[in-house]
Amino acid sequence: xxxxxxxxxxxxxxxxxxxxxxxxxxxxxxxxxxxxxxxxxxxxxxxxxxxxxxxxxxxxxxxxxxxxxxxxxxxxxxxxxxxxxxxxxxxxxxxxxxxxxxxxxxxxxxxxxxxxxxxxxxxxxxxxxxxxxxxxxxxxxxxxxxxxxxxxxxxxxxxxxxxxxxxxxxxxxxxxxxxxxx
Amino acid sequence: xxxxxxxxxxxxxxxxxxxxxxxxxxxxxxxxxxxxxxxxxxxxxxxxxxxxxxxxxxxxxxxxxxxxxxxxxxxxxxxxxxxxxxxxxxxxxxxxxxxxxxxxxxxxxxxxxxxxxxxxxxxxxxxxxxxxxxxxxxxxxxxxxxxxxxxxxxxxxxxxxxxxxxxxxxxxxxxxxxxxxxxxxxxxxxxxxxxxxxxxxxxxxxxxxxxxxxxxxxxxxxxxxxxxxxxxxxxxxxxxxxxxxxxxxxxxxxxxxxxxxxx
Numbered sequence: 382x383x384x385x386x387x388x389x390x391x392x393x394x395x396x397x398x399x400x401x402x403x404x405x406x407x408x409x410x411x412x413x414x415x416x417x418x419x420x421x422x423x424x425x426x427x428x429x430x431x432x433x434x435x436x437x438x439x440x441x442x443x444x445x446x447x448x449x450x451x452x453x454x455x456x457x458x459x460x461x462x463x464x465x466x467x468x469x470x471x472x473x474x475x476x477x478x479x480x481x482x483x484x485x486x487x488x489x490x491x492x493x494x495x496x497x498x499x500x501x502x503x504x505x506x507x508x509x510x511x512x513x514x515x516x517x518x519x520x521x522x523x524x525x526x527x528x529x530x531x532x533x534x535x536x537x538x539x540x541x542x543x544x545x546x547x548x549x550x551x552x553x554x555x556x557x558x559x560x561x562x563x
Numbered sequence: 564x565x566x567x568x569x570x571x572x573x574x575x576x577x578x579x580x581x582x583x584x585x586x587x588x589x590x591x592x593x594x595x596x597x598x599x600x601x602x603x604x605x606x607x608x609x610x611x612x613x614x615x616x617x618x619x620x621x622x623x624x625x626x627x628x629x630x631x632x633x634x635x636x637x638x639x640x641x642x643x644x645x646x647x648x649x650x651x652x653x654x655x656x657x658x659x660x661x662x663x664x665x666x667x668x669x670x671x672x673x674x675x676x677x678x679x680x681x682x683x684x685x686x687x688x689x690x691x692x693x694x695x696x697x698x699x700x701x702x703x704x705x706x707x708x709x710x711x712x713x714x715x716x717x718x719x720x721x722x723x724x725x726x727x728x729x730x731x732x733x734x735x736x737x738x739x740x741x742x743x744x745x746x747x748x749x750x751x752x753x754x755x756x757x758x759x760x761x762x763x764x765x766x767x768x769x770x771x772x773x774x775x776x777x778x779x780x781x782x783x784x785x786x787x788x789x790x791x792x793x794x795x796x797x798x799x800x801x802x803x804x805x806x807x808x809x810x811x812x813x814x815x816x817x818x819x820x821x822x823x824x825x826x
Contacts, residue, residue, distance in 0.1 A: 400631065407627055416616035429622060436630050466790075469817040473792075498614025506609075511767050512818050522610045540566075541769060547569050550606035551599065557609055 388452035392443040407436065410453060413524065414460045420499075420519040421464040423508040431467055435460040450533065457534045461516045468512055506556035514549030521546050564595065572596060576603035727789065728823065730781045735811035735825035738776065738797060764819040765798055770812055773798040778816060795822065 394402035414435055419428035439446075439456045446455055499507075507515060513535075520531040521542070532542035568589060575586035590596045618626070761775040777797040784791040794816040799809055813823040 395634075398635075403631060403634070404627065407630070411623065411626065412615075412617060415618050419616045420613075428616075429618075429626065433626055433630050433633075436626075437633055440630075440634055465818050465820075469793075472817060498616055500609075500612065503609050503613070513767065513820055518606075518610070522607065523613050543570065543573070544769065547573055547603070551602045553609070554602035554605040557605060 383448075385448035385451055389446060389448040392440070392446055392452070395440055396443055403440075406452070410456055411436075413453075414456060417457060417460050417516075417519055417524060418464055420507065420523050421461065421512070421515055422467065423504050427467065431460070431463050434467075435463045438463060454530070454534055457520070458536060461520075461535060464516070465512050502557070506553050509556050510549055510552055514545050514552060517542060517545035518549040518553065522550070564599065568596065569599075572600050573603060576600055576607055726783065726786075727781055730783070731795075731813050731823045732825050734779050734797065734813075738799070738811055739805055739807055739809060741805070761796055761798075761814075761816075764796065764816070765814060767819040768798075768812070768814045768821040770798055770814065770821065772801055773812060774801045775814075793817070 388406075391402045391406050395406065411432065415428055415432045418431040418435070419425060422428045422431055435456065439452075439459050442459075446452065507518065510518065516535060517531065520526045520534060521528065524531075526534065528539055528542050528546070532539045535542065537545075571580075571586045571589055574580045575583055575590070580586055590600045765771070765773050765775060775796045775798050778794050779797060780791065780794050781789065782791070784793065796814040796816050798812040798814055799805065803809060808826075810824055810826045812821060813825070814820065815822050
């Protein structure tokens, strides 16, 4: 059985209420979905919420999955789009407080920084990028996806993906340079 | 900077070139190329430090529990399948009606009328053959989800996105026909300046050389599980006379993502 066919079968079993199939799909993809969401959202709690939202959307839209691409590609794309959606909603709201780990006086902040696996200034620089550049950098440079896979995940041509990665890195470097200068 | 120069600088920064001679010559010959190379190196070095993000076992357990609970509360829509003969039943019914009518008309000696009638009947029959009901179960989750094509295609490739594509095509036609009434036209200079501010957004959407001429929202978006608040910029090539061949691009205003081009 091909991977796509197996994925489709698992989704059908989930639709029938099979908890074992649900756990299998979650375990196979949750770490990477969470990682993508964390790097795009820049906040652990939001990343966890977005991860849950991603899987719920995927399972509820399972009837649209016909196995032409891998479930992984499909679910990562849902993850990126769910993150975009959350970012857009955030923009509509009033300014939000900075995540706790930006507060050095907070005892739990240091723990959060360590568990985040990324320097706060780098996360800040990443968060300053426009969403489409941020997701390109996250998939390509942090998650290590190949350009064609990342392009398929984002639903853009490979040329566009290359351009976004190049320009995203340039903006990131500028932001980091500005931070160092100040 | 040209495309091949960008690729050369990127490959040099990533260290994937077998022969670096050309790339080195490029960055030695141009300060701009040198600056681009340095920026790529800086970003890559910073990103290389990033550790893999992992969830704790407690977080995973919570995620599983909450996701499963939510799914149980609102069950997954099962893939709609029907027996094979259902698919053919429409065709058979259509064929039966056509044959019956043709036989009736032939009996009355009106062959030209029957040909015309069979032509007319062709359209509904085809529609019945191909029409497919899709179960949409969620009005609450994932405004982006309907934009997700299973094969990773863009919004305009997804068959399920026909309503919004129809909306885009309609707006593009209005624009070309000069009937378009954008917010810019109705709200004066202030809104116009907002549209001018969208130049950077269009660049991010890889639409250099385009200008935003209006902003629209899909009023019926909610009916298709889309976010009705999503605004789309209409962009056309700068300094170009609008005619039926003018490409009209639709860019999501919040994310600056190109979602559709009507050509």
